[in-house]
Amino acid sequence: MEPWQTPQTNLTDIPIAQELSRRIPRSADLQAENRALQILARQLATSPHTLLKTLVAIAQDLCSAGSVGVCLLAENADSEQIWRWEALAGAWAAAEKTNKPPTLRFSGAGRDFQTPQLYLHPEQYFTDLQQLEMPIAEALVVPLYAVNQPLGAIWIVSHDSRQFDTEDLRIAIALADFAVAALQIDRADRTASAFRDRENHLQLILDSAKDxxxxxxxxxxxxxxxxxxxxxxxxxxxxxxxxxxxxxxxxxxxxxxxxxxxxxxxxxxxxxxxxxxxxxxxxxxxxxxxxxxxxxxxxxxxxxxxxxxxxxxxxxxxxEESLRQSENRYRTLADAVPQLMWINT
Missing domain, CATH: 3.30.450.20 (PAS domain)
Incomplete structure (x- = not known):
């Protein structure tokens, strides 16, 4: 099993994983990731409507990204599908208007709502990004998809030489599960009929978190x-x-x-x-x-x-157990060295 694979998520099924695997992966900070997922789990149970703002900040930290954004699918006045930004973190959140990402139209861009994508200079595909003064070196885009319905995407962006790898992809997919669950709760709470069907909606939410x-x-x-x-x-x-x-x-x-x-x-x-x-x-x-x-x-x-x-x-x-055993063997050897040296002398 490769380092980025788990029994629940096989990243080798994702086309860009092969490209990312050619890059030198950074070490996983499992403790930081576990703490972050616990924060999201608590917020999902208590205040899911504000979870996306927390999620983008966590994604920026765990992936060392320049900016992170969650955009949701919508329609404009001309009934065109667009991506409208719902939450931002990093440079995008702190930037002035000229450097905040605009609403994205899909003209000239692929509409793959189910598969993560890695865009090098994404302004080539999303021409609305060309108006930004802040450059985008690459963007890891992970779709938010639930029960045959595309909801939006998480954008994890580098503005410099930072390159993403399979560890970033694995983290982004895990975070997407929480985003989908929060969005489904929010949409269920916005409709009167969802109250009668709350049990069914809850089951759909739970089933979407496959990992x-x-x-x-x-x-x-x-x-x-x-x-x-x-x-x-x-x-x-x-x-x-x-x-x-x-x-x-x-x-x-x-x-x-x-x-x-x-x-x-x-x-x-x-x-x-x-x-x-x-x-x-x-x-x-x-x-x-x-x-x-x-x-x-x-x-x-x-x-x-x-x-x-x-x-x-x-x-x-x-x-962790293997590391402990290795450390114990090293300590045993180190403790035995003075005795061995005394015998030899």
Whole structure:
């Protein structure tokens, strides 16, 4: 498995991944990425309508980009499809009017709404960008796409010699999941009919986050919803898991130690419960899951249950364990050196 591949997302299926893989990849900062994803997870549960502004700032930081923007598909007065900017970070956000990106028209540009694109000097394809005084060396554009519906795109932009690589592509795809979820929540809340269909809309939102296991529990710890990412990671179909107690995905030793109940208790008393531990799949195999549990409350503040978002971090765990073992071997050797030198003398 290549460094940019995970069991959930195979980047080799994306054409530009081959081009990006020729570039020297930077080291992944997994701790910073995990902290950022936890921030987005909490905001998705509490204030999804402001998530895009947080997301572009996080993308700029994680990808060391000059500018980042989220643009959404819309129609102008002439019924032409355009990209209208919804959130900006970096140089674009701080720039004067002459250097803020304009609404983008699609004349002369490819309309691939499903596949990430890497544009070198994108003003060749989006002529509206030619009016900017600030140059754009390259742009990594990741579409926001949900249930056969294009929503927009995340633009991650370099204004200088900074070149993006497969690590940036992997991060951008993960962030796109959160952007899509937030946009779907926002659009559902804007329509009256969405209130009647809220449960169905929520399931679509959960299923769009394919790289994450997202599920809800009632106040007693029983599963009440289960997204497609959960089925891929844990092996249970929604029909067979809903109604079961959450301890079914915990190891026997953690269940005996009442870890499922402790997670819910911490979420209630602290507002969240972050955890990393071994979990069980349906087939009995184990994986190292990194998760966050948050309480779900209604408009009156009454507890309705819990939301948990989890990722498979087994590969990271194995790397960290290998590093610890190497460090221990080095320390053992270093401790033995004085004794060996004494014997030889």
């Amino acid at each position: 994450y296991s997202i599920f809800t529990l009632d106040t007693g710890g029983h599963f009440t919803s289960w997204n497609a990412g959960s089925e891929r990671l844990l092996g249970y179909a929604e029909a067979e898991i809903v109604g079961q107690h959450g301890r079914i995905i915990f190891t026997p030793e953690d269940s005996a130690a009442r870890k499922p109940e402790l997670e819910m208790h911490l979420a209630l008393t602290e507002g969240k419960a972050e955890n990393e531990r071994w979990h069980l799949r349906k087939d009995g195999s184990r994986f190292w899951g990194s998760g966050l549990v948050m309480p779900l409350r209604d408009a009156a503040g009454e507890l309705q249950g819990f939301l948990k978002i989890m990722q498979d971090k087994t590969e990271r765990r194995q790397i």
